[in-house]
Amino acid sequence: MIVTISRVYGAGAQAVSRKLAEQLGYRLVDEELPVVVASRLGTSADVVQTLAERPRGFGERVLEQLGGGVPEAAQPPADDPQPGEMRRAIEDAVREEATTGDVIIVGRMASAILAGRPDLLRVFVYAPQAWRIAHVVESLHVDEAAARAEIARIDEARRTYAREGYRVTWGEPRNYDLVLDSSRFGVAGSADVIAAAVRAAGG
Numbered sequence: 001m002i003v004t005i006s007r008v009y010g011a012g013a014q015a016v017s018r019k020l021a022e023q024l025g026y027r028l029v030d031e032e033l034p035v036v037v038a039s040r041l042g043t044s045a046d047v048v049q050t051l052a053e054r055p056r057g058f059g060e061r062v063l064e065q066l067g068g069g070v071p072e073a074a075q076p077p078a079d080d081p082q083p084g085e086m087r088r089a090i091e092d093a094v095r096e097e098a099t100t101g102d103v104i105i106v107g108r109m110a111s112a113i114l115a116g117r118p119d120l121l122r123v124f125v126y127a128p129q130a131w132r133i134a135h136v137v138e139s140l141h142v143d144e145a146a147a148r149a150e151i152a153r154i155d156e157a158r159r160t161y162a163r164e165g166y167r168v169t170w171g172e173p174r175n176y177d178l179v180l181d182s183s184r185f186g187v188a189g190s191a192d193v194i195a196a197a198v199r200a201a202g203g
Helices: 013-024 032-041 045-052 058-065 083-098 129-140 144-166 182-200
Strands: 002-007 027-029 103-106 120-126 178-181
Touching: 002 013, 013 027, 013 103, 013 182, 083 103, 120 182, 129 144, 178 182
Parallel strands: 002 103, 002 120, 027 103, 120 178
Antiparallel strands: none
């Protein structure tokens, strides 16, 4: 079984995914995926992460749709991969990771990339805004204003990436098999719920 974990920022999905991997004995693919993609593109994992979470400007989006270049002022540094090139490298890496089965893949639009597979369980983890802010404040030791701004920035980048790259609505329940509020169940409880769904689906 392949489990994809999509999530809003600050919902504790990484901790849930780690606990789930322990319970099921599945391989967890999370922070190492940008490293794999970076190796393929000849850049750094930090660059991959930054480009994946950087909302693109209007001019950049229009010119990409027209098949043209990106305006110089909007371009990443010359040595950095372009958005389309990076997206294709991420897709290749996700598909490769899925070939072995019994794997949990966090983020990277894996739910859309692998859509249609009969052995796929697509999970979306969310939590109320106030809970997420408190979680980010505690985890990163920042104030509420900084936490709120980071949540808004990353959520918008993920929403835009899903819409423009895959024409899907990020967080829309019909795009997932299980939508879970981590604030209600906690880390261990959320992992238990997902593990039960995996087993019910034949994993």
